[in-house]
Each structure stands twice: as C-alpha cells, then as structure tokens.
Amino acid sequence: PPWARTGPEDDDVAGKYAHVRPLPTLLQLDTAARCRCGADADPSAPVDEIDCTVFDHDGAFPARIQVRRCAECPRKSRMAAGPDLGGVGLFNLNNSTVLSHALLNKYDTQLSAGETPFHAFCASVDREYEMYGSQLPFLHPDRFRTAWFSFMAVQECRDGYTCKTCGTVPEVVVVDGVTVGYPKRKKTGTLRPPTHICKNAPVRRDVKPAK
Numbered sequence: 001p002p003w004a005r006t007g008p009e010d011d012d013v014a015g016k017y018a019h020v021r022p023l024p025t026l027l028q029l030d031t032a033a034r035c036r037c038g039a040d041a042d043p044s045a046p047v048d049e050i051d052c053t054v055f056d057h058d059g060a061f062p063a064r065i066q067v068r069r070c071a072e073c074p075r076k077s078r079m080a081a082g083p084d085l086g087g088v089g090l091f092n093l094n095n096s097t098v099l100s101h102a103l104l105n106k107y108d109t110q111l112s113a114g115e116t117p118f119h120a121f122c123a124s125v126d127r128e129y130e131m132y133g134s135q136l137p138f139l140h141p142d143r144f145r146t147a148w149f150s151f152m153a154v155q156e157c158r159d160g161y162t163c164k165t166c167g168t169v170p171e172v173v174v175v176d177g178v179t180v181g182y183p184k185r186k187k188t189g190t191l192r193p194p195t196h197i198c199k200n201a202p203v204r205r206d207v208k209p210a211k
Contacts, residue, residue, distance in 0.1 A: 001105040004112075014156060018089040019102060023054055027065040027098065032084035035070035036094065041081035042071040048080070052096050057103040057125070059134035067095055093147050097139075104151050107144075118145045 002017055004010075026049075033041035045068040052065040065082060073079035082095040089101045103125070110116040122141040129138050139147070162168045174195070192198075 001101075001108065004108065015086075017101075018087055020088045023056060023061075023063075023090070023100065024088065025061070025063045027052065027054075027063060027083055027085055027088075027090070027092075029066040029068065030083045030085070030087065032086075033068065033081045034084075035073060035079050035081040037070065037073055037079065039070055039072035039081065041068045043068075045069050045071065050080075050095065052098055053136060054090065054098045054100070055103055055139060056100045057106050057128075058132045059129055060136040060138065061134075062136065063098070065092075065095055065098070091147070091151050093150060097143070097147065099147050099151070104148060107148060118148075 005014065029041065029047060035041070047066050047068060049064045049066055052063050054061055054063045067080035067082045069075075070077075070079040070081050080095055082092050085092045085098065086101075091099045091101060091104060093099060106125075107116070107118075107121050110121055119141045122138060122144055126138040138144075163170055
C-alpha cells in the first residue's frame with residue numbers, strides 16, 4: 001500500500017497501487033496466469049469459467065473466473081492456471097477464493113498500528129459484512145490466515161535495518177512473534193522459542209546482559 005512505501009524505489013518494485021471499483025464479476029485470464037505448481041498457463045488449452053468468491057473489505061460476492069487446465073499437473077488433480085489479477089487490485093489465492101488488496105492491506109494497517117490478532121480482525125470484518133449487507137459471510141480466521149501469509153509470500157518486502165556490528169544480515173535475530181505467531185494447536189514436540197537453549201547451542205561469551 002502507499003503508506004508502506006519509503007520512496008520511488010519501492011514504486012519501481014511494487015508498481016502502481018491499483019484500487020478498481022466496482023470490482024468485476026468476471027475475472028479474465030491475463031498474461032501472468034499460472035498454476036499453483038508454478039507452471040505457466042498453456043495458451044493452447046481451452047479457457048474454462050468456474051465459480052469463485054471475491055472478498056472485499058466491506059463485503060463478499062460470487063463471481064466467475066477464467067482458468068486453463070494445467071498441462072504439468074496430473075489430470076486427476078484437476079489443477080488449473082488462473083489469472084494473477086494484481087492489475088485490478090485482487091489476489092487470487094486458489095481460483096476459488098479471491099481477496100482484494102484493500103482487504104489484505106486493511107489487516108496490514110491494523111497489524112502495524114495496533115498489533116491486531118487474526119481472530120480479532122476477522123471478527124471485526126465479519127461485523128462490517130453484516131452491517132453493510134454482504135451477500136456472503138466472511139472467511140474463517142484459519143482461511144484468512146492462509147490467504148494473508150500467501151499474499152505476503154509474493155510481496156517484495158524490504159527494510160532499512162542495519163547493525164553497526166553485524167551489518168544488514170546478522171547471524172542471529174530475535175523477534176517478537178506473538179501477533180502473527182502459530183496457534184497453540186499447531187505446536188509440535190520440536191517447536192521451540194528462539195530463546196531455547198539446547199545441547200548444541202553456540203556459546204557467545206561476549207554478550208552482555210541488558211541493564
């Protein structure tokens with residue numbers, strides 16, 4: 001989003017921010033169409049239209065999306081290459097669930113300003129959907145979490161962090177992962193916090209305790 005950009009160099013990487021309204025009900029194939037396996041769309045394959053749901057920041061509605069059967073995936077998987085949709089301000093999760101950049105960036109705003117957890121954000125959006133008379137209910141928090149992390153995975157994220165001693169890529173970084181951390185039910189026997197000390201942990205004798 002514009003507020004997260006630090007200068008013209010970010011505009012060159014991310015491109016122009018798109019906010020198209022009203023959103024289209026037919027999502028057409030574009031030149032960036034590809035399958036989830038990473039294969040580009042086969043231009044010789046026939047174009048099919050399937051049902052999908054578009055989730056915006058104030059409501060969701062049914063739509064149709066154009067796809068081409070993936071030539072790389074097994075036919076029984078029924079995988080298809082779908083449009084990128086970034087040019088109209090949409091994020092295509094899996095050809096059946098499409099989210100607007102406005103919705104995803106809305107969570108970015110609340111996360112950076114108030115450390116809003118996923119469940120709290122989804123509860124507030126669900127109430128807005130009801131208030132504005134949305135045709136369809138909002139996503140389950142687990143589904144939205146998957147969509148948001150998938151959206152972040154394709155972003156060109158940069159920062160100006162640097163350490164006077166370690167440079168821009170420190171060997172060890174300790175972060176606070178409470179807000180977007182993994183839910184308790186996904187905890188495994190090998191999951192440990194970054195402060196956990198194991199037998200093979202390196203000993204750094206030059207680290208001084210905080211005053």
